[in-house]
Amino acid sequence: MLKSVGRFLYIPMEAFQKQYHTPSELVQLLQQRGLEIYNPVKAEDYIRHIGYYRLSAYFYPFLEHPKNEHKFKPGSSFEEVMQLYRFDRKLRLLLFNEIEKIEIAVRQAIVNAVCETNHDPFWITNPETFAKREKYNYMMGLINKEYERSNEDFIKHFKAKYDNDYPPAWELIEILPLGVVTRIYENLRDFKTQKKIAKEFYLNVPVLQSWLTLITLTRNACCHHSRVWNKTNAITTLSMKKMLRNWLNEQPNQQKVYYNLCLIRYFLNVINPANDLKQKLVNLFQQYPSIDLAAMGFTRGWELEPLWKE
Numbered sequence: 001m002l003k004s005v006g007r008f009l010y011i012p013m014e015a016f017q018k019q020y021h022t023p024s025e026l027v028q029l030l031q032q033r034g035l036e037i038y039n040p041v042k043a044e045d046y047i048r049h050i051g052y053y054r055l056s057a058y059f060y061p062f063l064e065h066p067k068n069e070h071k072f073k074p075g076s077s078f079e080e081v082m083q084l085y086r087f088d089r090k091l092r093l094l095l096f097n098e099i100e101k102i103e104i105a106v107r108q109a110i111v112n113a114v115c116e117t118n119h120d121p122f123w124i125t126n127p128e129t130f131a132k133r134e135k136y137n138y139m140m141g142l143i144n145k146e147y148e149r150s151n152e153d154f155i156k157h158f159k160a161k162y163d164n165d166y167p168p169a170w171e172l173i174e175i176l177p178l179g180v181v182t183r184i185y186e187n188l189r190d191f192k193t194q195k196k197i198a199k200e201f202y203l204n205v206p207v208l209q210s211w212l213t214l215i216t217l218t219r220n221a222c223c224h225h226s227r228v229w230n231k232t233n234a235i236t237t238l239s240m241k242k243m244l245r246n247w248l249n250e251q252p253n254q255q256k257v258y259y260n261l262c263l264i265r266y267f268l269n270v271i272n273p274a275n276d277l278k279q280k281l282v283n284l285f286q287q288y289p290s291i292d293l294a295a296m297g298f299t300r301g302w303e304l305e306p307l308w309k310e
Contacts, residue, residue: 023047034072087288088229096222102267103178109200121168130187182212202244210237246306256297
């Protein structure tokens with residue numbers, strides 16, 4: 001079979017040939033490739049319960065070049081792989097917990113601003129609130145899914161007591177994930193309201209939109225238990241020409257997770273200046289001292305940046 005790439009180039013495709021291997025066979029394969037495994041039985045258990053495919057993403061930093069030959073660097077051990085896996089899991093939980101605080105604050109900023117402007121309790125489900133009908137229709141599809149499957153007591157109470165199709169905005173928004181909330185903000189018809197919301201976070205509208213989009217992608221990666229410690233960001237965000245609050249002297253690589261952490265820290269500094277994200281990160285790094293912070297995009301002396309000293 002040929003796969004078309006561009007207008008004229010065709011790349012021959014092949015049938016998938018790999019077969020399933022037992023955890024025991026996979027441990028032997030890793031040993032043959034040069035990975036030191038001091039306790040093969042324990043390694044088999046990890047592979048059985050976590051999955052070889054998931055763990056394989058954490059093999060990559062320990063492979064020699066060229067990586068596609070799957071040969072491990074001398075001295076690399078399965079325990080080091082598991083340390084990286086555990087670090088990534090704890091980082092993922094940390095990210096998710098901090099993003100939750102941002103999610104709540106953004107919801108309230110949007111609800112307060114729109115309700116104060118148009119005085120419609122049901123503005124989220126009113127198409128007149130939004131600029132583009134096709135985006136509204138797609139958003140409503142997402143809202144309907146969340147509303148139908150919600151087990152929140154306040155949603156059950158509303159459905160049992162009122163004959164309205166949907167609850168008011170300040171209730172409905174509580175069951176909507178950040179991705180849907182961001183879509184609501186992006187499609188608001190009233191630009192003055194968008195500006196008012198962005199001003200709550202000392203940003204302009206395009207920057208707030210792009211930052212929320214990246215934070216949403218980060219949240220989704222955490223929800224789906226994806227690797228985050230060295231994941232490459234799929235988008236590049238916009239930047240303010242002049243930041244109104246403490247930011248960074250050295251611009252980081254936007255493709256690395258350190259940049260995501262900087263955005264999270266920025267929002268937390270607005271929401272709660274006494275937040276302890278920096279100390280949580282320092283504690284995590286002390287627990288896993290072998291982690292390569294440069295691979296995560298951290299700049300030298302990051303903790304002394306204005307954003308992190310605040």
